Amino acid sequence: MFRKVWINCSEASGDMYAGALTREMLRLCPGLEIGGMGGAxxxxxxxxxxxxxELICFSGFLDVLRGLPGIFRLQRRIVEFWKRDRPDCIVMVDCPDFNIPLIKAARTMNIPVYYFMAPQFWAWKQQGMKTMQKHVRNIICALPFEPEYFQNRGCRAIYAGHPLQDIIPLQSLDRIAPNQRQIGIMPGSRRKEVAFLLPDFAEAARRIRRNMPWMTFRIARAPGISEKHLRRFWPDDLPVAIVEPEERFQMIRESSLVLAASGTATFETGLIGTPTIVSYKLDRPAAFLVRRLAFSRFVSLTNILFQKELFPEYLQERANADSYYRQIVAWLRNPNHLSDLRNKLQELRHIAGPTGGMTAAARTILAKNTTVEA
Structure with missing residues (x-):
């Protein structure tokens, strides 16, 4: 019977999912001991x-390359911890590059492994499918097409639904009317993402403010990113409010549109129903690799699920203030289009699948291994 569960997550969205899963597992099984790698x-x-x-919070090829010795050392330390204080099962959350070697180590110790928030092998050429086939007891999928994808490749996979459907208070947010004079900004959860994107976001905002002085701007601070770091890349003479992480859903809903780094944020904005301009930049070596390894036409999960570019994507060379400014002006000058886009985004909640995904994930992990309360 499970008494100890190890959860392994290594970035901001994974920490959010790990936190929600932990809360649900403890609700179902209050005596469980849950530890691992994670954040606040x-x-x-x-x-x-x-x-x-934060020990492996890297962004870009050169960062990862320089950090490899530390990554390998951390993986060894985690395995040594398991040997001293053996968990009854291990739950990996996303981040396959870091987790796949740990899966192999866990299986040599005969510790069952589950994968929550399946790696996006369908979007990128990645190593690790054979490890998933051989050593993962169950892949708990968040997207409707993922179970078939993994099952066709010899993996055990089930569909639980996307946890954001449970994490975001969608019904209460739907009662909030958007403020047509507010633009939300989500520059990423890594320091280098902020450094790459926020200066151009700020320059676009300055131009908007010059021509539309009534417009206001709010930046959602990600966990692990300080307000001081954000203000390093924002002009002192351009008014902006910094929103705390737990308040970001309301900020998204209240905004007429959002400028966002590609990632979980652009799926949050899609589910909430706020038109979003998607952007991302990497250092040149990483960008070169991504272009060679990418399968998907789009980077935003909202666009991937619609199979259509509802959210304009500005990547690498196109990720600049001119692009953002032109797109923002085009949207603000056509409020009927923004309204139509909001209405279209309501379909995303149906496309993304049912609510209750967190409970389904927790029950899958705990099934037949511990006593679960009704």
């Missing part, structure tokens, strides 16, 4: 952080 949300939910996820 995992900890607040009742998980014990043995290794802070």
């Amino acid at each position: 949300m995992f900890s607040r939910a009742g998980g014990v952080v043995h290794f802070p996820m």
Whole structure:
């Protein structure tokens, strides 16, 4: 019977999912001990952080290359911890490059492994499918097409639904009317993402403010990113409000549109129903690799699920203030189009699948291995 569960997550969205999963597992099985690698949300939910996820917070090829010795050392430390204080099962959350080697180590110790938030092998050429086939007891999928994808490749996979459907308070947010004079900004959860994107976001905002002085701007601060770091890349003479991480859903809903770094944020904005301009930049070596490895036409999950570019995507060379400014002006001058886009986004909640995904994931992990309360 499970008494100890290890959860491994290593970036901001993974920490959010790990926290929600931890909370649900403890609700179903209050006596469970949950520890692992994670951040503040995992900890607040009742998980014990043995290794802070900031230890591997890298962005870009050169960062990862320089950090490889530390990554390998951290993986060894985690395995040594398992040998001293063996968990009954291990739950990996996303981040396959870091987690796949740990899966192999766990299986040599005969510790069952589950994968929550399946790696997006369907979007990128990645190593690790054979490891998933051989060593993962169950892949708990968030997207409707993922179970078939993994099952066709010999993996055990089930569909639970996307946890954001449960995490975001969609019904209460739907009662909030958007403020047509507010633009939201979500520059990423890594320091280098902020450094790459926020200066051009700020320049676009300056131009908007010059021509539309009534417009206001709010930046959602991601966990692990300080307000000081954000203000380094924002002009002192351009008014802006910094929104705390737990307030970002309301900020998204209140905004007429959002400028966002590609990632979980652009799926959050899609589910909430706010038109979003998607952007991303990488250092040149990483960008070269991504272009060679990418399968998907789009980077935003909202666009991937619609199979259509509802959210304009500005990547690499196109990720600049001119692009953002032109797109923002085009949208603000056509409020009927923005309204139509909001209405279209309501379909995303149906496309993304049912609510209750977090409970389904928790029950899958705990099934037949522990006593679960009704």
